Amino acid sequence: MALPRFIRNLVLARLRADLPARLGRKRIFILxxxxxxxxxxxxxxxxxxxxxxxxxxxxxxxxxxxxxAVVSAIHAYANLAGLELEHGRLxxxxxxxxxxxxxxxxxxxxxxxxxxxxxxxxxxxxxxxAGEGRELDLGVPTTRRGRLPLDxxxxxxxxxxxxxxxxxxxxxxxxxxxxxxxxPVEALDWHLVQxxxxxxxxxxxxxxxxxxxxxxxxPADGPSRIxxxxxxRGQGLFAKEYRSGVARxxxxxxxxxxxxxxxxxxxxxxxxxxxxxxxxxxxxLRLPTLFIEPGSGAAHxxxxxxxxxxxxxxx
Amino acid sequence: xxxxxxxxSVVLAALAVAFAPHLMRVPAFVAAFVCxxxxxxxxxxxxxxxxxPRWLRVILALGCLGLVxxxxxxxxxxxxxxxxxxxxxxLKAVESKSVRDMLALLFLAYFVVVxxxxxxxxxxxxxxxxxxxxxxxxxxxxxxxxxxxLAPDLRGGAVLLAQSLPLALLLxxxxxxxxxxxxxxxxxxxxxxxxxxxxxxxGSVSSLSLSGEVAFRVxxxxxxxxxxxxxxxxxxxxxxxxxxxxRNLPFEAAEKIADLPTDRTEYALTxxxxxxxxxxxxxLPVIAPRGTVLRSDxxxxxxxxxxxxxxxxxxxxxxxxxxxxxGSRWTALPEDGNPRARELALKWRGEGxxxxxxxxxxxxxxxxxxxxxxxxxxxxxxxIIDQFLFASRQGYCEHYASAMxxxxxxxxxxxxxxxxxxxxxxxxxxxxxxxxQSDAHAWVEVWEDGRWLRVDxxxxxxxxxxxxxxxxxxxxxxxxxAVHEGLRALRRVGRFFQLGWxxxxxxxxxxxxxxxxxxxxxLWQRLGxxxxxxxxxxxxxxxxxxxxxxxxxxxxxxxxxxxxxHTDPVAVQYARFCRAMERAGLPRRPSxxxxxxxxxIGLERPELGPAAREIADxxxxxxxxVRGDMDAFNRxxxxxxxxxx
Numbered sequence: 001m002a003l004p005r006f007i008r009n010l011v012l013a014r015l016r017a018d019l020p021a022r023l024g025r026k027r028i029f030i031l032x033x034x035x036x037x038x039x040x041x042x043x044x045x046x047x048x049x050x051x052x053x054x055x056x057x058x059x060x061x062x063x064x065x066x067x068x069a070v071v072s073a074i075h076a077y078a079n080l081a082g083l084e085l086e087h088g089r090l091x092x093x094x095x096x097x098x099x100x101x102x103x104x105x106x107x108x109x110x111x112x113x114x115x116x117x118x119x120x121x122x123x124x125x126x127x128x129x130a131g132e133g134r135e136l137d138l139g140v141p142t143t144r145r146g147r148l149p150l151d152x153x154x155x156x157x158x159x160x161x162x163x164x165x166x167x168x169x170x171x172x173x174x175x176x177x178x179x180x181x182x183x184p185v186e187a188l189d190w191h192l193v194q195x196x197x198x199x200x201x202x203x204x205x206x207x208x209x210x211x212x213x214x215x216x217x218x219p220a221d222g223p224s225r226i227x228x229x230x231x232x233r234g235q236g237l238f239a240k241e242y243r244s245g246v247a248r249x250x251x252x253x254x255x256x257x258x259x260x261x262x263x264x265x266x267x268x269x270x271x272x273x274x275x276x277x278x279x280x281x282x283x284x285l286r287l288p289t290l291f292i293e294p295g296s297g298a299a300h301x302x303x304x305x306x307x308x309x310x311x312x313x314x315x
Numbered sequence: 316x317x318x319x320x321x322x323x324s325v326v327l328a329a330l331a332v333a334f335a336p337h338l339m340r341v342p343a344f345v346a347a348f349v350c351x352x353x354x355x356x357x358x359x360x361x362x363x364x365x366x367x368p369r370w371l372r373v374i375l376a377l378g379c380l381g382l383v384x385x386x387x388x389x390x391x392x393x394x395x396x397x398x399x400x401x402x403x404x405x406l407k408a409v410e411s412k413s414v415r416d417m418l419a420l421l422f423l424a425y426f427v428v429v430x431x432x433x434x435x436x437x438x439x440x441x442x443x444x445x446x447x448x449x450x451x452x453x454x455x456x457x458x459x460x461x462x463x464x465l466a467p468d469l470r471g472g473a474v475l476l477a478q479s480l481p482l483a484l485l486l487x488x489x490x491x492x493x494x495x496x497x498x499x500x501x502x503x504x505x506x507x508x509x510x511x512x513x514x515x516x517x518g519s520v521s522s523l524s525l526s527g528e529v530a531f532r533v534x535x536x537x538x539x540x541x542x543x544x545x546x547x548x549x550x551x552x553x554x555x556x557x558x559x560x561x562r563n564l565p566f567e568a569a570e571k572i573a574d575l576p577t578d579r580t581e582y583a584l585t586x587x588x589x590x591x592x593x594x595x596x597x598x599l600p601v602i603a604p605r606g607t608v609l610r611s612d613x614x615x616x617x618x619x620x621x622x623x624x625x626x627x628x629x630x631x632x633x634x635x636x637x638x639x640x641x642g643s644r645w646t647a648l649p650e651d652g653n654p655r656a657r658e659l660a661l662k663w664r665g666e667g668x669x670x671x672x673x674x675x676x677x678x679x680x681x682x683x684x685x686x687x688x689x690x691x692x693x694x695x696x697x698x699i700i701d702q703f704l705f706a707s708r709q710g711y712c713e714h715y716a717s718a719m720x721x722x723x724x725x726x727x728x729x730x731x732x733x734x735x736x737x738x739x740x741x742x743x744x745x746x747x748x749x750x751x752q753s754d755a756h757a758w759v760e761v762w763e764d765g766r767w768l769r770v771d772x773x774x775x776x777x778x779x780x781x782x783x784x785x786x787x788x789x790x791x792x793x794x795x796x797a798v799h800e801g802l803r804a805l806r807r808v809g810r811f812f813q814l815g816w817x818x819x820x821x822x823x824x825x826x827x828x829x830x831x832x833x834x835x836x837x838l839w840q841r842l843g844x845x846x847x848x849x850x851x852x853x854x855x856x857x858x859x860x861x862x863x864x865x866x867x868x869x870x871x872x873x874x875x876x877x878x879x880x881h882t883d884p885v886a887v888q889y890a891r892f893c894r895a896m897e898r899a900g901l902p903r904r905p906s907x908x909x910x911x912x913x914x915x916i917g918l919e920r921p922e923l924g925p926a927a928r929e930i931a932d933x934x935x936x937x938x939x940x941v942r943g944d945m946d947a948f949n950r951x952x953x954x955x956x957x958x959x960x
Contacts, residue, residue, distance in 0.1 A: 070867075114459060131883075
């Protein structure tokens with residue numbers, strides 16, 4: 001955009017919204033669509049004909065159609081105004097995959113028809129009954145690891161007549177995280193990974209991830225721990241338990257990974273974390289500036305991947 | 316291909332509604348083409364018929380264009396335009412693929428609705444046009460709403476239209492009207508309108524006598540004159556060529572009168588378009604309204620041909636001054652012909668009668684000479700005055716007026732024929748007078764004592780013509796035939812509705828179609844505003860701004876207000892329960908869930924506790940449980956409200 005920076009900043013400041021956000025007067029814009037402009041030209045021609053022929057019925061019809069257009073603009077505005085965006089979440093994704101953006105909309109007070117929500121190239125449509133809330137799921141492409149600032153979200157509508165488009169751009173305080181790009185599993189060099197304290201590569205670990213029984217599922221367990229076989233009996237969810245004494249803990253070390261490039265090293269470590277988490281192993285991460293104690297579970301995996309994602313760019 | 320067949324059918328239905336009035340107006344081949352194109356388009360949607368290839372569509376379009384031009388010739392006007400528009404509607408429907416195409420179709424449909432204005436501006440047609448606008452708008456909404464059913468969008472269209480009407484009316488009233496056209500208008504509307512011509516010959520008035528068409532309507536500002544003095548002057552005819560009377564007067568405007576006479580009648584006359592320049596005024600007009608000229612013979616002409624309904628304010632007074640009947644113009648007759656009438660006139664004159672005496676002699680002749688007032692006097696040729704006076708003795712008002720003028724002129728008395736209308740029907744529902752073509756009339760004016768004296772020979776032959784009108788005279792009743800009592804009652808009811816309908820049409824004509832530059836000005840003047848001054852224009856702009864603010868503000872408020880979700884039956888029932896408790900003095904706190912609320916009810920009103928608890932449980936089961944029982948919940952709430960609290 002060729003706007004001076006300070007104007008751009010002013011505009012952006014205006015569009016910034018805190019969650020939960022409510023679409024109001026200040027951030028709803030409305031302009032005629034192309035169809036609306038054609039309609040306007042057609043009305044103008046009718047008005048000229050009515051003036052020239054001093055035909056009052058033509059006047060009346062022109063004014064009725066013109067008023068219908070104006071009132072439809074109010075309807076379009078009302079279709080957006082008061083719409084609530086209750087929360088927005090940008091789920092982490094591996095670089096190159098689409099990050100899922102989840103936006104929870106609620107139609108406060110009135111019914112809403114055909115709202116189009118667009119973020120970047122990705123768009124979705126939704127209609128809401130009065131008071132109804134619904135979560136929209138949009139994909140956001142990722143190109144590099146690290147923080148992913150959410151692009152402007154635009155909610156728009158052409159309802160009811162398509163003559164006007166009302167839209168509301170929102171800059172949300174939502175930031176996503178892009179994990180490092182994954183390399184194919186075959187690229188992972190498990191044997192070169194050194195355990196901490198004890199010796200043994202992944203081969204040993206893989207054997208020693210021994211199954212210790214089944215117990216009721218706790219939310220903290222993470223989906224990878226669910227024993228689907230046991231849960232399928234319909235008496236609630238069950239989690240697999242691993243005998244902690246047997247499972248060896250691994251520490252993936254920055255310096256031990258065999259990689260030629262900086263980013264490749266990060267990708268390899270991320271792949272190891274993911275693979276270890278998938279196999280239910282305990283693992284830790286040693287980075288040049290950070291050491292993460294061994295552990296397991298989704299939260300732990302996220303911590304490790306986040307640390308990798310936020311590593312500074314190659315010097 | 317549009318995937319949504321339903322939406323396409325809805326669009327086509329809206330098109331059909333908009334096009335229906337044109338179906339009979341366009342040539343048969345256009346109607347057939349449009350209908351089959353729409354049928355094929357439906358077939359494409361529902362039966363998967365192939366899209367006609369592009370070359371075929373081009374050939375069809377060119378072929379239709381050629382047919383239209385072959386049908387109408389080289390001229391291009393209203394009918395040709397509508398025919399082309401109809402063809403476009405057909406072709407466009409066949410090639411519609413996307414939502415945008417359908418949008419274009421619906422815009423075309425709006426345009427088709429508007430073209431109806433060129434054919435009819437009546438009340439019924441206007442109502443139909445608004446209905447068509449509703450249909451097209453609902454289809455547009457349906458196109459954009461993605462609703463599975465049409466009914467809510469139809470309702471939405473009605474709401475949208477209802478909200479637009481006040482704004483449209485505001486614009487209609489305030490939009491400045493120009494006194495004339497912006498550029499030259501070539502009016503090609505049909506001239507097939509009834510009304511009399513500027514010549515008078517046997518049959519020219521009687522041919523109108525059975526036409527119930529309205530000639531003009533009159534609003535009196537004050538008491539209306541008696542029916543038998545309602546003589547509406549149209550034209551003065553001065554020259555007789557042996558077979559017909561016509562106008563051969565040089566144009567001369569009447570002198571302006573300084574003071575209006577005291578014995579005057581003020582009224583507004585709304586004349587239906589008749590395509591000629593003459594206007595009508597009560598005997599005798601004294602002022603010329605804007606856009607008209609008052610001629611020295613006290614007849615009124617419009618500066619432009621009366622091609623649209625025209626309303627003008629008039630003042631008439633019987634005692635208006637007249638121009639001296641100088642020269643031989645008013646006694647001139649053809650050299651020869653009608654010898655017996657001339658002979659009779661000379662005989663009367665020889666008896667030494669004055670002007671008054673001659674008039675009386677002529678009237679006596681009509682009264683006592685066995686003359687009959689008749690619509691079918693039979694054809695006459697040659698010496699028509701003689702034939703009428705001495706042979707057939709049957710005639711309509713034009714025969715009497717013509718013969719009497721001839722007699723008077725033969726006797727050397729200045730006389731002339733006046734054609735116009737006489738009488739009219741008072742419509743009690745609108746407080747105005749309807750003058751129809753059947754009230755067309757011809758009478759005589761005689762120069763006597765420094766003024767033109769009105770003499771109506773018809774009054775002695777058929778006095779009831781003046782008191783009840785020609786239509787009544789020639790109705791079966793008027794002819795003395797027996798009519799069944801029930802039939803008469805039925806006729807009265809019919810008359811009542813006819814008058815009511817005419818009153819509605821008249822209001823429509825006056826207030827909507829007739830809202831001209833002048834009427835707009837007089838409206839501002841009545842509100843004490845003068846748009847030509849700075850202050851007046853400012854006030855007017857302020858008034859418009861206020862009106863817009865109120866109208867649009869109301870729509871805004873209405874659209875932005877919250878509507879509670881009444882669609883959730885559980886919430887509705889629970890809300891009923893809460894309202895009942897509120898009436899019992901124990902409203903639910905915003906922070907309270909159903910279970911807590913039931914608990915508090917149990918504490919404060921132990922006798923209600925168990926029932927409230929049951930309702931809360933049922934509510935929770937419906938909302939959060941696996942199996943809720945809606946019927947049981949309804950019953951519980953019903954019983955709770957039904958019991959005495």
